[in-house]
Amino acid sequence: MSMGLLFPAALAALAALLVPLIIHIARKSEQQPTDFAGLRWLRARPKPRSRLRFDEWPLLLLRLALLALAALWLAQPVLLGTGDKDPYVAVIPGARVDPARIGDARAHWLAPGFPNIDQAPPTGPLAIASLVRQLDAELPANTPLTIVTPTIIEGADADRLRLSRRVTWQVQPGAMPAPRTAPIPAPRIAIRADTAHAGGLLYLLAAAQSWQPPGKPAALDSGPLTAPMPPIDQPLFWMSSGTLPDAVTRWVDGGGQAILAADMRMPPGETVPIWRDDQGQVLAHARPMGKGRLIRLTRPLVASQIPLLLEADFPTRLRALITAQPTPSRVAAADYAPLTGGRAPDQPPRPLRPMLAVLVALLLLAERWLATRRSRSIAP
Structure with missing residues (x-):
């Protein structure tokens, strides 16, 4: 445990300690000598050298201590560790918690605010990884930490936690409440195609229709190659051959996502496979371009080349290709035990200003009592 100052520059206020000293020295000037008539017959003698004296030492020391504590209060002292x-x-x-195994340890729910275990279990989604990191940061470094977890964890990060301390990880029977996820709205797509690629549009139209509730038309914008470019947030299927037009290039650079036909030449650049069939054959490559992304099919959009077009899950796979999917957060607790070796965070300091404020108030009362008592001749 040690003490520190959050605002050490405030100690410059200690210069105010000169004020009581000056006041107590100046107090002598208020005592004027009185001449008597008989003093004129006395022979004048050299005056002895006067020495610097301070009257009322208790009051002076009290005022000095009061100012010193006020300067320390301004410097915001804290206790560390x-x-x-x-x-x-x-x-x-x-x-499922066994109270006998907890013993005298402090037991709390791993939830926002860390409520006591005697309270009702929290409900709703929980960011387990963030809460564990917060607990590791707030607890003192040498505090033993035990985490009791159900078999399956909801709300986990993609990577295992790495904490600054060793954690006792106890997996108990039970299950977390399943999180309620809002349904992802169906994407609205745009199609620009020439007559040579019109045959493959039927599969795209059927997929877009399957994304909608029964009775609701497909959300798409279909037109020829000369039609205006769609909004930047709509995936664009550019079904044509040759070189990518400048208008499409600028649209992708601005943040759009374009899916190109197999016979369209993609601008040079490194690509990665992002779509495969059940046999592992690559169906599409992708590469970033500007703020957007280009996806190029490796085969013509016909059933003889891509049998996946006739599968029942083709709409689901196509939707996963063009939309960002939520990150999985469900994991087996046994595989999610925290690792050690993380950086130990700085512990939150304990402020001392409240205690100093009380002490300053008491000293101020004592100073006023000494300064106004009747036995004093002159009150500086």
């Missing part, structure tokens, strides 16, 4: 180091048990809602 404080905190309760008793064992801490965090329980993920859904895990």
Whole structure:
């Protein structure tokens, strides 16, 4: 445990300690000598050298201490390395907890605010990874931490946690409440095609129609190659051959996503396969371009070349190709035990200003009592 200052420059206020000293020195000037008539017959003698004296030492020391504490209060002193180091048990809602195994340790739910285990289990989605990191950052470095988790965790990150301390990871029977995810709206697509590629549009139209509820028309914008470019947030199927037009290039550079026919020449650049069939054959390559992305099919959009077009899950696979999918957050607890070796975060300091404020108030009362008592001759 050590003490630090959040605003050490405020210690410059210690210069105010000169004020009480000056006041107590100047107090002598208020005592004027009185001449008596008989003093004129006395022989004048050299005056002894006067020495610097301070009257009322208790009051002076009290005022100096008061100003020193006020300057320290302005510097915002804090205590570092404080905190309760008793064992801490965090329980993920859904895990079956045995109170006998907790013992005298502090037990809390792993939820926002870390409510006590005696309260009702929290409901709703939980960011488990963020809560564990927060707990690791707020607890003192030497505090033993135990996390009790159900068999399956909802709300996990893609990577395992890496904490600054070793954690006792207890997997107990139980399950977290399944998160309620809002349905992702069906994408609205745009199609620009020439007559040579019109045959493959039927599969795109059928997929777009399957994304909609029954009775609702497909959300798409279909037209010839000369039609205006769609909004930047709509995937564009550019079904033509040859070189990519400048208008499409500028549209993709601005953040659009274009899916090109197999006989369209893609601008030079490194590509990666992003779509495969059940046999592992690559169906599409992609590459970033500007703020957007280009996707090029490797085969013509006909069933003889891509049998996947006739499969029942083709609309689902096509939708996954052109839309960002939510990151999976469900993981087996046994595979998600935190790793060690993370950087130990700085512990939150304990402010001392409230205690200093009380002490300053008490000293101020004492100073006023000494300064106004009747036994004093002159009150500076």
